[in-house]
Amino acid sequence: MITPFRLVFLLLAGLAVAGTSYVAYMGYGSESTDLDRSVRVVGAGRGLNGHVK
Amino acid sequence: MSLNPDLKSIDCTACGAGLDVLGGGRVTVHICPYCGTELDALDSYRALRRFNDVERPETPFPIGITGRLYGVDFTVIGILQHREYWQGEAYTWLDHQLYSPTHGYAWLTIEDGHLIFARRYRGAGGWMSERQVETSDYPPEVTIGGERFRYYETSTSTITYAEGEFTWAPQKDEKTTEVTAISDGAGMGFAQTGTERETYRMTYLAPQKAEAAFGVSTGLVPRGVHALQPFQKGPNHGFLTKAGLAFAALSLLIAGILSARPGETILSNRLISFGQLPIEIPFAIETPGRLTRIYLEGDTCNSWAYFALELEDPEGEPLFEAGRTVEYYYGTDADGRWTEGTNRANLTFRPEVAGEYTLALSLEEGAHWGAVYPQSSAPTGPVFRQLKMDIRNDLSSGRWMVVLAVVFGLIGGYPLLRKYWHEKRRWSGSDWTDED
Numbered sequence A: 001m002i003t004p005f006r007l008v009f010l011l012l013a014g015l016a017v018a019g020t021s022y023v024a025y026m027g028y029g030s031e032s033t034d035l036d037r038s039v040r041v042v043g044a045g046r047g048l049n050g051h052v053k
Numbered sequence B: 001m002s003l004n005p006d007l008k009s010i011d012c013t014a015c016g017a018g019l020d021v022l023g024g025g026r027v028t029v030h031i032c033p034y035c036g037t038e039l040d041a042l043d044s045y046r047a048l049r050r051f052n053d054v055e056r057p058e059t060p061f062p063i064g065i066t067g068r069l070y071g072v073d074f075t076v077i078g079i080l081q082h083r084e085y086w087q088g089e090a091y092t093w094l095d096h097q098l099y100s101p102t103h104g105y106a107w108l109t110i111e112d113g114h115l116i117f118a119r120r121y122r123g124a125g126g127w128m129s130e131r132q133v134e135t136s137d138y139p140p141e142v143t144i145g146g147e148r149f150r151y152y153e154t155s156t157s158t159i160t161y162a163e164g165e166f167t168w169a170p171q172k173d174e175k176t177t178e179v180t181a182i183s184d185g186a187g188m189g190f191a192q193t194g195t196e197r198e199t200y201r202m203t204y205l206a207p208q209k210a211e212a213a214f215g216v217s218t219g220l221v222p223r224g225v226h227a228l229q230p231f232q233k234g235p236n237h238g239f240l241t242k243a244g245l246a247f248a249a250l251s252l253l254i255a256g257i258l259s260a261r262p263g264e265t266i267l268s269n270r271l272i273s274f275g276q277l278p279i280e281i282p283f284a285i286e287t288p289g290r291l292t293r294i295y296l297e298g299d300t301c302n303s304w305a306y307f308a309l310e311l312e313d314p315e316g317e318p319l320f321e322a323g324r325t326v327e328y329y330y331g332t333d334a335d336g337r338w339t340e341g342t343n344r345a346n347l348t349f350r351p352e353v354a355g356e357y358t359l360a361l362s363l364e365e366g367a368h369w370g371a372v373y374p375q376s377s378a379p380t381g382p383v384f385r386q387l388k389m390d391i392r393n394d395l396s397s398g399r400w401m402v403v404l405a406v407v408f409g410l411i412g413g414y415p416l417l418r419k420y421w422h423e424k425r426r427w428s429g430s431d432w433t434d435e436d
Helices: A003-028 A039-049 B131-133 B207-214 B239-259 B399-425
Strands: B010-011 B017-020 B029-031 B039-042 B047-048 B066-069 B072-086 B089-100 B102-109 B116-118 B141-144 B149-165 B177-182 B187-193 B196-205 B262-274 B278-287 B290-295 B305-313 B317-334 B335-340 B344-349 B355-368 B386-395
Touching: A003 B141, A003 B239, A039 B072, B010 B317, B017 B149, B072 B386, B131 B149, B131 B177, B149 B187, B196 B207, B239 B399, B262 B278, B290 B335, B305 B344, B317 B344, B355 B399
Parallel strands: none
Antiparallel strands: B010 B017, B029 B039, B029 B149, B039 B047, B066 B072, B072 B089, B072 B149, B089 B102, B102 B116, B116 B196, B141 B149, B149 B177, B177 B187, B187 B196, B262 B386, B278 B355, B290 B344, B290 B386, B305 B317, B305 B355, B317 B335
């Protein structure tokens, strides 16, 4: 028997699967975590004053 | 709370106190709650012996109280207190003799704040003896009425207090040995006093049911989980189990499909020799914003190589720096052949714009494994000969779907875990040990 609790559970579970499927399809959060991007951050600074790399 | 309206009464022949007579034709003795004298109900309530010298135990079900249990009207006609000493500790429980004019006699027991309803079992079935338990390698089992009961405990108790009417003559300090076996929803007690054997079928009685039946507030606080206490399924027990496990399976399936997506090949089988390093490798990204992975596969052999990678975007701005090691070792020892390490490595990033990127690759460090090669004959050549590189774009990752599958697995498994935990606690009081 479908009670309100079960209906809400199924809806939320379906949303969770759909949402997580999209995130997984796009690969969000799966980039390597050891990439040193400080060169890019400093690069932005170079755009400001042109001296620091 | 209500008292039986059909009360008859007698005066105690020892102390003169008025005693209600409630118990029906099979009552043989009546123990006065005031003076503790045991009166012979079959011989003009002649005083037989003095029984009680301990304090009267407290109970929410006093003699004379009536209640409707399992569709039958019962009256409490007697109270017995039992005590057992086991492993240096005293255990006490209180039996209430119940009487129904239509259904005869039964027991209502208070043990550790739990309530147990028991009736004499007169049907066909097995018997479990103390000796059988002592000589068995496994917990003995017996099938009675199509229900399988497994050994739980053996208790030897004495009666320490009695009052009211009984169908037999309780003997103070007389030992009764009872072997208890339990199934999922009931228990069987195989009791032996002297040469007399009796079998009881016992079921757990929820305190709310007893309170509703007798119209009292018991004030009982159950301690732990009783051996006969059935597992209380929540209203969504089956639903959560099925739905949780189904969604977990669905999540794992999607994780597998997404992880297996090959994406788009950007660079395939690019071979780089040792002498070509450092090198700059341009590649084009046509689908920006998607996961992109650089795969390296070396041919190190009892050696290692650490590569530095620097990526520049289409405007020549450095995106990131990173390092990857490929290493592979092998040998033999007392346990046989062994290998360690891997010649594969990868790096994943997300290019935000389309265009031509440039990857700068260099060998930062590397060495042969000294333990294999004695210093005098250590190889001096390159630590690898050839490196293969692949780049793929528009990839997916099943990682978060696996995490979601674990969450759904926990949701689906929780009701099962609750049941498992309940069963573990239910059996925790068993005195069976495999060393017996």
